[in-house]
Amino acid sequence: MTPQTLLSHTDSGALWPVADSATFKLEIAAAYQRALEVRQLRIARGEAPRGYKVGFTNRGIWPVYNVFAPIWGTVYESTLSFCDGHGELSLARLCQPRIEPEVVFGLRSAPLPDCDLAALFDSIEWMAPGFEVVQSHQAGWKFAAPDTVLDGGLHARLLVGRQQPVREVATDAARLEQKLARAAVTLTRDGDAIDQGNGANVLDGPLHALLHFVRELRACPGAPALRAGDVITTGTWTNAWPVAPGETWTARFDSPLPPLGVRFTA
Numbered sequence: 001m002t003p004q005t006l007l008s009h010t011d012s013g014a015l016w017p018v019a020d021s022a023t024f025k026l027e028i029a030a031a032y033q034r035a036l037e038v039r040q041l042r043i044a045r046g047e048a049p050r051g052y053k054v055g056f057t058n059r060g061i062w063p064v065y066n067v068f069a070p071i072w073g074t075v076y077e078s079t080l081s082f083c084d085g086h087g088e089l090s091l092a093r094l095c096q097p098r099i100e101p102e103v104v105f106g107l108r109s110a111p112l113p114d115c116d117l118a119a120l121f122d123s124i125e126w127m128a129p130g131f132e133v134v135q136s137h138q139a140g141w142k143f144a145a146p147d148t149v150l151d152g153g154l155h156a157r158l159l160v161g162r163q164q165p166v167r168e169v170a171t172d173a174a175r176l177e178q179k180l181a182r183a184a185v186t187l188t189r190d191g192d193a194i195d196q197g198n199g200a201n202v203l204d205g206p207l208h209a210l211l212h213f214v215r216e217l218r219a220c221p222g223a224p225a226l227r228a229g230d231v232i233t234t235g236t237w238t239n240a241w242p243v244a245p246g247e248t249w250t251a252r253f254d255s256p257l258p259p260l261g262v263r264f265t266a
Contacts, residue, residue, distance in 0.1 A: 073153020
């Protein structure tokens, strides 16, 4: 499939044709190059990149999806929303959407080359609870890792909750990572508990997941550099769960993260 065809499926919410899904095979490096071409098409038509999603950082879900390493994709102004604790998102033209509770970071500066956790902490302005709505344009969520990269990193929407300056939460990287790794989350749908997870699920902690992404982005030929103001969501603490219009989902995180709720519309 060409970049234009990939983008048309993102726009329409239609599944990829079975024939293309079975025969369109790329290595992961080539898939990133094709995804960057799609990104350029979106920019050319006026969409503004606002940051990135990092996916498959939760090792517990690797066997479920047959993907055994993290991936990343672009978040756009058109796919990003903010709220103060409870938001609303439309599922229109999304393909098999699922919800993921995550930690989102906002950068105050671009991380230094070859940074460690301490230097990475210095580049972060704020953190917040987030819901990423992911989607797959392959039937039944059956894919190989390069397919997920071609499919925009499976990103559909990102809802960011109440932002907290990281220096009000912790004075250094070690303390922040300890707090986030130990924190748990309970995910509910219409008041019923659906799943539980914790921050350590994502590569031992969200700050580690962010560091992994920073290094992977720099290693990808042609990938854009990180910028001050970029928003990066670091991967789900639970499994990804199907969502439908009319449902209300809530993620109740342990301290230091506030709860986040979302209602889905058609």
